[in-house]
Amino acid sequence: MEIRVNPTRMELNRLRKRLTMAQRGHKLLKDKRDELIRQFLILVRRNKDLREHIEKELSEAFAKFLLARAVMPAVNLEEALMYPTKMLQLEVQRQNIMSVYTPKFDWIEQESGGTGEASIYPYGFLDTSAELDTSIETLSNIFPQLMELAEVEKTVQLMAEEIEKTRRRVNALEYVLIPRLEETIKYITMKLDESERGALTRLMKIKDVVRAKM
Amino acid sequence: MSTYKIAVIGDKDSIMGFKTIGVDTFPVTSTEAALDTLKKLVAENYGVIFITEELAQGLQAVIDELHKRFLPTIVLIPNSKGTLGIGIEQIRKNVEKAIGADILFRKEG
Helix, strand or coil, X not given: CCCCCCCCHHHHHHHHHHHHHHHHHHHHHHHXXXXXXXXXHXXXXXXXXXXXXXXXXXXXXXXXXXXHHXXXXXHHHHHHCCCCCEEEEEEEEEEEECXXXXXXXXXXEEECCCCCCCCCCCCCCXXXXXXXXXXXXXHHHHHHHHHHHHHHHHHHHHHXXXXXXXXXXXXXXXXXXXXXXXXXXXXXXXXXXXXXXXXXXXXXXXXHHHXXXX | CCEEEEEEEECHHHHHHHHHHCCEEEECCCHHHHHHHHHHHHHCCEEEEEEEHHHXXXXXXXXXXXXXXXXXXEEEECECCECCCHHHHHHHXXXXXXXXXXXXXXXXX
8 A cells, every 4th residue: 555645746745754763673674683582581490490499499498487377386487477687678670671661670688686697597406397497598598589580471471462562563664664665656656657758759749740830 | 668568368277377487377268258358458558468379369350450460479389288389470470461472481382
């Protein structure tokens, strides 16, 4: 389908300018899309590995926690976990990957009360079971990875969104706008050529008529 | 740059351990309660919210909407009964959305 325009030289120039612009935009967007996909693939592999690893570790930690719950009276357990030794504060920075803004997490651990190195266990060892210790240890060990997972997963989500958008734009340019412009340009040039030929034959005819009269 | 907090939503048995490492825990049992808590946490300044897959099941629409935002980040975690595979499924969907075909998990299915 072509765009409806007056077949004039002015219109032709305007369309040609639009076409070069569209082609430039198309090339740029295509490069953007390719680079986004490249980075996306690296990240998504990391995401998959991290998630598989974490799901395994967390399930283990939870299973141990369940055991701890089973061997300890519920009251004791709640009492043991009532006052955590740490407070977490999250700092978020913006990262720009190919004009996609993604968060980058840093966290600060604050020890509530006490000075210096507090243990990760907020309880004494008297009333608690060993399963609780291992469960909490695993949890605290995988926490950095958990935060990385959060970061990577968010980045992957935002990038998937952006890639989809970019791909739509590339396709719209490639399959709709550019062919239409080309078609219209062709239509105008043909129309102009035709009227030029028309004018030429008219001139020749008139010349013949004028000559015959002399 | 401002500071944010980290939260975890889930059933009590699964998330109690998180308290010891300094994450705010919000034990809920029903989907409705989870939705209320999630809404509250989004309004406050929580940067990362962990939520168990079991509860996330019923909140898929809300979570999908939040995935498009810069913050907060919603991360699905398994609960004490093990994983439901929703987290991995989410990754697969992302790949499909971005690439148009599932190239990461092709071997499995």
